[in-house]
Amino acid sequence: MFKRPANLFGFDRVALRQFFDALGERPYRADQVLQWVHQQGETEFASMTNLSKPLRAKLQDMTCLEAPSVVSEQVSADGTRKWLLRLDDDNGIEMVFIPESERGTLCISSQVGCALNCTFCSTGAHGYNRNLTSAEIIGQIWLAHRMLGCVEKENRVITNVVFMGMGEPMLNFDNVVTTLNILLDDFTYGLSRRRVTVSTAGVVPKIDALKLMCPVSLAISLHAPNDELRNKLVPLNRKYPVAALLDACRRYVSGESRSRITFEYVMLAGLNDSKSCAHELIEVLRGVPAKVNLIPYNAVPGFAFQRSDTATIDRFRDQMLAAGIMTITRKTRGEDIAAACGQLAGKFHDRTHRSTRWRRYRHTVELTA
Numbered sequence: 001m002f003k004r005p006a007n008l009f010g011f012d013r014v015a016l017r018q019f020f021d022a023l024g025e026r027p028y029r030a031d032q033v034l035q036w037v038h039q040q041g042e043t044e045f046a047s048m049t050n051l052s053k054p055l056r057a058k059l060q061d062m063t064c065l066e067a068p069s070v071v072s073e074q075v076s077a078d079g080t081r082k083w084l085l086r087l088d089d090d091n092g093i094e095m096v097f098i099p100e101s102e103r104g105t106l107c108i109s110s111q112v113g114c115a116l117n118c119t120f121c122s123t124g125a126h127g128y129n130r131n132l133t134s135a136e137i138i139g140q141i142w143l144a145h146r147m148l149g150c151v152e153k154e155n156r157v158i159t160n161v162v163f164m165g166m167g168e169p170m171l172n173f174d175n176v177v178t179t180l181n182i183l184l185d186d187f188t189y190g191l192s193r194r195r196v197t198v199s200t201a202g203v204v205p206k207i208d209a210l211k212l213m214c215p216v217s218l219a220i221s222l223h224a225p226n227d228e229l230r231n232k233l234v235p236l237n238r239k240y241p242v243a244a245l246l247d248a249c250r251r252y253v254s255g256e257s258r259s260r261i262t263f264e265y266v267m268l269a270g271l272n273d274s275k276s277c278a279h280e281l282i283e284v285l286r287g288v289p290a291k292v293n294l295i296p297y298n299a300v301p302g303f304a305f306q307r308s309d310t311a312t313i314d315r316f317r318d319q320m321l322a323a324g325i326m327t328i329t330r331k332t333r334g335e336d337i338a339a340a341c342g343q344l345a346g347k348f349h350d351r352t353h354r355s356t357r358w359r360r361y362r363h364t365v366e367l368t369a
Ligand code: SAH
Pocket: 118, 120, 121, 122, 163, 164, 165, 166, 167, 168, 169, 199, 200, 201, 219, 220, 221, 264, 266, 295, 296, 297, 298, 299, 300, 341, 342, 343
């Protein structure tokens, strides 16, 4: 039977060492290959000159190095870049780079679409197709490095990586952990744990598992301070309610004196932006080392949600600050190219048919409006 060659992009150091061991090769060959691929950007085995010629030939026969391909690139007026990437089954995902004066943040996708259906999110409305492989996730970072330049520590362009693109990373846990192992490895990108953030809508058991496997920075898409409201905005809350989620957050940072959890809170006019919501948020965050990121809602065509006005967002922020909770309003970036939070859509076949139902619904709303 035809067997697909192993895509070495998806191998972390432990897996690659095992692979070489099984080939009867010395384990340090894994370190050399990781450096060639991730630091030099090399995908031709023939050019990996510190490997023996027979080994290069064997790798050529048995393996491959395939990253997603770039379909298009858009650059926002504020310098934010968005790429549409094609996977080998023709699904399309999106990735965003956000340059700032002191850092450059790459926002990557973990799934084709998203299965969670948060009611205000464009990605959710487009439905879901599948998990990305670890090769497809790390392939995004590899590609961005090639397109943006240098990997070396001293003059890096990508200083931070966030799992805030399409998908729920905790529902693709194993492949995300493999990707984290690769990202943090000194033979590849050597990013520190603090500079890599996994964002989740709140898959409680996986928060505990991440602490065991690879405790990087954690962001929680909270968006509401109580179950009644959060059930409506983030349906996953019915499975993992606010109290259980915050307990998991406390466990995540316990024993790590300097760590804080980031709480993302999208500002939706008239829904979650009142004084009493801020008051409730202060109460529920008690005892959790927290920083709160208020995200001005990015409009999604066809959705009735609206962004809170600036004065309301400022008042909410000041109320949080007065209670001693570190709070900032996240700057909206790349809105003109639909690259802002929650606007990533990609191009793929929706296996849930949610997008069809949504389009039909939207059509009805537009007709009756
Ligand atoms: N599934 C993960 C990763 C997505 S991160 C998670 O939920 O954390 C993307 C962030 O943008 C999440 O906090 C999400 O809730 C938020 N978001 C989604 N739609 C948005 C919109 N239209 N405007 C602003 N933020 C949005």
